[in-house]
Amino acid sequence: MATIIDGKHYAERLRAEIGRQVVQLREAHLVTPGLAVILVGEDPASQVYVRNKARQAREATMASFEYRLPHGVPQEKLLELIERLNADPAVHGILVQLPLPPQVDAERVINAIRPDKDIDGFHPVNVGSLATGGDGTVPCTPLGCMMLLKHHLGDLSGLRALVLGRSNIVGKPMATLLLRENCTVTIAHSKTVGLDEECRRADILIAAVGRPRMVPGDWIKPGATVIDVGINRIEENGKARLVGDVDFDSAVATAGAITPVPGGVGPMTIACLLLNTLEAACRQHGLPVPAGVMEAAWG
Numbered sequence: 001m002a003t004i005i006d007g008k009h010y011a012e013r014l015r016a017e018i019g020r021q022v023v024q025l026r027e028a029h030l031v032t033p034g035l036a037v038i039l040v041g042e043d044p045a046s047q048v049y050v051r052n053k054a055r056q057a058r059e060a061t062m063a064s065f066e067y068r069l070p071h072g073v074p075q076e077k078l079l080e081l082i083e084r085l086n087a088d089p090a091v092h093g094i095l096v097q098l099p100l101p102p103q104v105d106a107e108r109v110i111n112a113i114r115p116d117k118d119i120d121g122f123h124p125v126n127v128g129s130l131a132t133g134g135d136g137t138v139p140c141t142p143l144g145c146m147m148l149l150k151h152h153l154g155d156l157s158g159l160r161a162l163v164l165g166r167s168n169i170v171g172k173p174m175a176t177l178l179l180r181e182n183c184t185v186t187i188a189h190s191k192t193v194g195l196d197e198e199c200r201r202a203d204i205l206i207a208a209v210g211r212p213r214m215v216p217g218d219w220i221k222p223g224a225t226v227i228d229v230g231i232n233r234i235e236e237n238g239k240a241r242l243v244g245d246v247d248f249d250s251a252v253a254t255a256g257a258i259t260p261v262p263g264g265v266g267p268m269t270i271a272c273l274l275l276n277t278l279e280a281a282c283r284q285h286g287l288p289v290p291a292g293v294m295e296a297a298w299g
C-alpha cells in the first residue's frame with residue numbers, strides 16, 4: 001500500500017512560514033509583498049483558484065490586488081492593465097489566470113508582464129533561465145511537485161522519470177527540473193507509442209495530461225513515486241467530484257507513494273505562488289530571500 005503524499009499539509013506549513021517571513025520583511029525593511037491577480041471571464045474553476053490565491057495572499061499578510069475583467073474584454077485593455085501593474089511599485093508579482101478567452105492572445109499577454117514580476121514563471125526570459133540553469137522564476141505547479149518529490153525521496157539522481165504531458169505550464173518545466181536533479185527523463189504525450197510500457201519503466205511518474213483516471217494501477221512500476229497533477233471534474237453516481245489523471249484506487253496498491261486529488265499537488269501550486277511573490281519582492285528591493293522560507297520549502 002502506497003504512502004500518501006499529503007500536499008495539503010505540506011502547503012499549509014509552507015504558507016505559515018511564508019506568512020512569518022512576510023511579517024519580518026515588513027518590520028525590518030518596510031516592504032510588503034504585493035500580488036496582483038487578473039481574471040478574465042467567469043470560468044467557475046478559475047474563479048475558485050483566483051479567490052483562493054487572493055485569500056491565501058491576504059492570510060500571509062501580503063497586499064492582494066484582484067482584477068476581474070469581462071469575458072469579451074479587448075486584448076488592448078488587458079495589456080494596458082498589465083502596463084500599469086508593471087509600473088506600480090506596490091505590485092511585486094503579476095498573474096493572469098489561464099485559460100484566457102479566444103480573442104486574447106495568451107502569448108502576447110504573458111510576454112507583456114515584466115519578467116521580474118512574472119511570478120508564474122511563464123515569460124520567455126524565465127523559461128530560458130530555467131532551461132539554462134539560471135535563477136529565474138520557476139512555474140508554481142512543477143516547483144510544488146519537485147518539493148514533494150525531494151521531501152519524499154531525497155536525492156533523485158539516476159532515477160528514471162516519466163512526464164506524461166508536454167504543456168508549457170507543467171510538462172516541459174517539470175521535465176527540466178527533473179533533469180536538473182539528474183533524473184533520466186522521458187516526456188510522453190498523445191502520440192507516444194507503448195505508453196503503458198514507458199510508464200512501467202518509471203521510478204517517478206508525473207501525470208499531467210488532464211484526462212480523468214487515464215493511468216491504471218497496472219501501468220505503474222511497483223514502488224514508484226506517482227505525482228498526479230490532473231484536476232478533472234467528473235460526475236459519478238449523480239455527484240460531481242474531482243479526480244486525477246491516475247486511477248488512485250488501483251494505483252495505491254502498486255505505487256510506493258502517491259499524491260491524492262484533491263489535497264496533493266493543487267494546494268502546492270498556490271503555496272509556491274506565494275513563495276515566488278515573496279522572492280520577487282525581495283529581489284526587487286535588493287534583499288536576500290529569507291533562509292527560513294527556503295528551509296520550509298526544501299528542508
Ligand SMILES: Nc1nc2c(c(=O)[nH]1)N[C@@H](CN(C=O)c1ccc(C(=O)N[C@@H](CCC(=O)O)C(=O)O)cc1)CN2
Nearest residue numbers: 049095096097098099120140262263264266267269270
Ligand atoms: N496563471 C495560471 N493559470 C493557471 C495555473 C497557474 O499555475 N497559473 N494553474 C492551473 C490552475 N491552478 C492555479 O491557477 C490551480 C489548480 C488547482 C488548485 C487546487 O488547490 N486544487 C485543489 C482542489 C480545488 C477545487 O476544489 O477545485 C486540490 O487539488 O486539492 C490550485 C490552483 C490552471 N491555470
